[in-house]
Amino acid sequence: MRQGKPITPEEAGRLRSLGLAVIETEAAAISSLAARIDDDFARACSYMLECPGRIVVIGMGKSGHIGSKIAATLASTGSPAFFVHPGEASHGDLGMITSGDVVLALSNSGETGELLTILPLIKRLGVPLISMTGNPGSTLACEAEVSIDVSVEKEACPLGLAPTSSTTAALVMGDAMAIALLETRGFTAEDFALSHPGGSLGRRLLLHIGNIMHTGDAIPKVSTDASLNAALIEMSSKSLGMTAVVDGQGDLAGIYTDGDLRRTLDHKVNIHEAGVSEVMTVNCKTVVPEMLAAEALQLMEENKISGLLVVNGRGELVGAFNMHDLLRAGVM
Missing domain, CATH: 3.40.50.10490 (Glucose-6-phosphate isomerase like protein; domain 1)
Incomplete structure (x- = not known):
């Protein structure tokens, strides 16, 4: 050169x-x-x-x-x-x-x-x-x-x-x-995005959570009576850094994440004996499929979380996603 x-x-x-x-x-x-x-x-x-x-x-x-x-x-x-x-x-x-x-x-x-x-x-x-x-x-x-x-x-x-x-x-x-x-x-911003659908701006303003979330069997999920060890296996197999915890009716009871695991280890909890319900986070933040992906990204950044569970209007668990999904979709 x-x-x-x-x-x-x-x-x-x-x-x-x-x-x-x-x-x-x-x-x-x-x-x-x-x-x-x-x-x-x-x-x-x-x-x-x-x-x-x-x-x-x-x-x-x-x-x-x-x-x-x-x-x-x-x-x-x-x-x-x-x-x-x-x-x-x-x-x-x-x-x-x-x-x-x-x-x-x-x-x-x-x-x-x-x-x-x-x-x-x-x-x-x-x-x-x-x-x-x-x-x-x-x-x-x-x-x-x-x-x-x-x-x-x-x-x-x-x-x-x-x-x-x-x-x-x-x-x-x-x-x-x-x-x-x-x-x-x-x-509006959405009007602007409609005329720029091929660019990163269009993706940020038009893409909804329902377009990128994992659904069905791809959702990491365990029951409230599951062991912590079982929850970790589910997290590892689904590769989202978290798992939902649901009760006997299938309703969302909480979430267990990589961050929760670090806190569990800090408290010297025996992961082979503890139940996931003992260490999960209750009242976790959730989003709906209709939310814009860009809005979800802002929520995650403000709360310093790397993944979210998705519920429908009845509060039923319908999906899950993490920062990597947003990155792959071009939202970040």
Whole structure:
């Protein structure tokens, strides 16, 4: 593997200073946006909330990259949206925009040729146009029903050429819109998970205990009159680090865990002679199959326990699981 050329402390210091200057410049650009969360911002959000179709985001170059990300954020937070490249829109993709949509157009200059070319067609459709531009007096801003000002004092690029602060400001304003819409729509964590079923977040928010618990003969279980030795054999054979203890009617009477075993040994109890009911934990914590796996994980972490028994609405033992099951399911 090739290694970078060693640099002197002076060179390292200069690189750090340059990086810090960029962060400071962009932070100032973001800070200046606070004053622009105004009535125009609220009107833009209102158009999107009332949109019966989709939010169509358009932009060229770096604005297009930012627009694509804004569209993705909107779509994943409850506001149906997609990105259309304005160059392609002039060659057929404009048909993707319908009269029930809202268009959000991004251009730092507000004079991007590809955008201005399709403005008359957007107007002809009667589609509300929201602009996000760094030039409030531009053609795009003047043609829009609502114009959001994302101008910056300066780019972080020392040449003032590479879009840096301006794209960051547009991205942050897009996030502000998306989250304002999310909150107003009452979009929930479960709604979010439904649009992310393949990721770890989806697993955390959609997976229920009933999906991962051990059931039937795989549940470690002994009766209240069983010996402690028998309980340990059951724990070892089922490999969950615990066993349920049930009474003659099959109702849950308690639990015996690896932690209980350590405490039993500390008290010098004869494991070959004692009964499990003498050393089990009564009134143990249980969960129901309908509980989210992520909630069960939080319960286990708060109580410093590594396994739980699962009961149904009648309090009957129906399952068991431990931390390893949560780990395998991708909840941790």
